Amino acid sequence: MRQRWDDLFFLHWEYAPATIQARLPAGLTVDTFAGKAYLAVVGFRMNAVRPAGLPALPWLSYFNELNVRTYVRDAAGEPGVWFFSLDCDRAPAVALARKLFGLPYEHAAMSFGPGLALTCRRQGETAIGRYAWSATSTPQITSPGSLEFHLTERYNFFSERNGRLARGQVHHAPYQLSRASMTDGSDLPLHWDGFDVGGRPPDLAHCCQGVTIEAFSLVPAHA
Numbered sequence: 647m648r649q650r651w652d653d654l655f656f657l658h659w660e661y662a663p664a665t666i667q668a669r670l671p672a673g674l675t676v677d678t679f680a681g682k683a684y685l686a687v688v689g690f691r692m693n694a695v696r697p698a699g700l701p702a703l704p705w706l707s708y709f710n711e712l713n714v715r716t717y718v719r720d721a722a723g724e725p726g727v728w729f730f731s732l733d734c735d736r737a738p739a740v741a742l743a744r745k746l747f748g749l750p751y752e753h754a755a756m757s758f759g760p761g762l763a764l765t766c767r768r769q770g771e772t773a774i775g776r777y778a779w780s781a782t783s784t785p786q787i788t789s790p791g792s793l794e795f796h797l798t799e800r801y802n803f804f805s806e807r808n809g810r811l812a813r814g815q816v817h818h819a820p821y822q823l824s825r826a827s828m829t830d831g832s833d834l835p836l837h838w839d840g841f842d843v844g845g846r847p848p849d850l851a852h853c854c855q856g857v858t859i860e861a862f863s864l865v866p867a868h869a
Contacts, residue, residue, distance in 0.1 A: 647695065647696070647697060647698065647859075647860070647861040647862075648694070648695075648696055648697075648698050648858075648859070648860060648861075649692055649693065649694055649695040649696070649707075649858075649859045649861065650692075650693040650694050650856055650857070650858050650859065651690045651691070651692065651693075651818075651856055651857055651859055652690060652691045652693050652855070652856035653690055653691050653758070653762060653853075653855065653856060654688065654689070654690040654821075654853060654854045654855075654856065655688065655689050655690070655762075655764075655777060655779050655826055655828075655851070655852070655853045656686060656688050656797065656798060656823075656826075656850075656851070656852045656853070656854075657686060657687045657688070657828070657831055657848040657850070657851050658684045658685070658686045658797055658848055658849055658850040658851075659684065659685050659686075659833070659836070659843045659846070659848050659849055660682050660683070660684060660849050661683055661684060661685045661716075661841065661843070662683070663676050663678055663681075663682075663683035665841075666683050666685070666716050669730070669840075670716075670718060670728060671804075671806055671811060672811075672869065673720055673721055673811045673867065673868070673869030674718040674719070674720060674728060674804060674811070675718060675719050675720075676716065676717070676718055677717040677718050677719045677725055677796075679793050679796045679797075680793075683716065683717070684716065684717060684797060684849075685714065685715075685716055685836060685841055685843075686714070686715050686716070686797065687712065687713070687714055687775075687832075687833070687835050687836065687848075688712070688713050688715060689710070689711065689712040689713075689764045689766075689777055690710075690711055690856075691708075691709075691710055691711075691758055692708065692709050692710070692711050692734075692739075693707070693708055694707055694708070695707045695708070695709075695739070698860075706736065706738060706739075709734055709735050709736035709739055709756075710734065710735050710756040710757075710758050710764065710766075711732060711733065711734050712732075712733040712734075712754070712756065712764065712766045712775065712835060713729055713731065713732040713733070713835075714729065714730045714731045714732075714835045714836060714838075714839050714841075715727045715728060715729045715730065716728050716730070717796070717797065717800065718804060720804065720811070720813065720867045720868045720869065721867075721868040721869055722868035724802060724813065724867070724868065725800060725802065726800055726801075726802030726803055726804050726813065727800045727802070727803045727804070728803070728804050729749055729750060729803065729805070730750065730839040730841075731750050731751075731752055731768075731835065731838065731839050732749055732750060732751045732752065733751075733752050733753075733754035733756065733766050733768055733835065734751055734752070734753065734754060734756075735753070735754055735755060735756035737753055739751070740752070740753045746864075747805055747814055747864060748805035748806055748807035748812060748864070749803075749805050752768050752769060753768075753769045754766050754767060754768045754769060755767045755769075761778070762778065762779050762780060762853070763776075763777065763778040763779075763830070764776075764777045764778075765777070766834075766835070768835075768838055771838060773834055774834075775832040775834040775835055776830040776832055777828070777830050777831055777832065778828065778829040778830040779826045779827065779828050779829070779830075779831070779851070779853055780826065780827050780829075780853075781824035781825070781826060781827075781853050782824065782825045782826065782827045783824045783825040784824065785822035785823060785824045785854070785855065786822060786823060786824075787820045787821070787822055787823075788820070788821065788823055793850075794823060794850075794852065797850070798821050798823060798852070799820060799821065801815060801816055801817065801818075802814065802815055802816075803816070804867055805864070807864070810866065810869075811866070811867040811869045812864040812865065812866060812867055813864065813865055813866070813867040814861065814862065814863070814864050814865075815861075815862045815865075816859055816860065816861045816862070817859070817860040817862075818857040818858060818859050818860070819857055819858070821854045821857060822854060822855070823852045823853070823854055824852065824853050824854070825851065825852060826851040826852050826853040827851070828847070828848070828851050831847060831848060831851065833845065833846075833848075
């Protein structure tokens with residue numbers, strides 16, 4: 647697959663490693679940094695999504711996404727992302743991602759803009775998650791060994807299909823991250839997925855203008 651991820655924000659909350667571990671499938675271990683584990687809410691616009699070699703289609707190839715994720719390693723130590731949910735406002739994309747990648751996509755009503763702003767109301771929920779942000783520092787590539795690198799430079803995701811752990815891979819240039827100021831930054835998706843951060847603001851907030859993505863087929867993960 648080929649696509650772009652544009653106008654991203656990353657909100658991170660410290661969270662108890664043991665609580666996250668209890669929510670992971672067998673074969674995955676929560677990946678901590680300096681003994682701390684993190685939950686993230688990540689939002690962005692998915693643009694020009696299409697199979698390699700084919701053109702993007704109007705409407706179908708363009709949509710919004712808001713995901714809840716954490717950071718893990720498989721039994722071989724391969725680092726990656728585990729998604730607790732991925733909200734999306736294109737029903738065909740939700741169905742395809744569930745079928746092809748085994749990812750827990752949810753259909754949602756979403757809007758982007760004006761400016762850097764995103765809203766999300768998951769199907770079956772009444773409350774709306776609202777996000778509005780601006781960059782407060784010059785975009786920079788993160789340094790290996792830093793917390794920001796640990797949280798964002800992840801090129802694998804894991805999923806379960808038919809009871810088996812699988813790994814998907816993506817390629818993109820390193821994110822050029824800026825610190826973000828959030829005038830809205832809801833923890834509501836964490837609540838939808840059964841996590842409680844006590845209403846406190848995120849411990850870290852970053853944003854990025856965008857990256858071009860190559861996504862590859864699933865392979866068996868080391869469990």
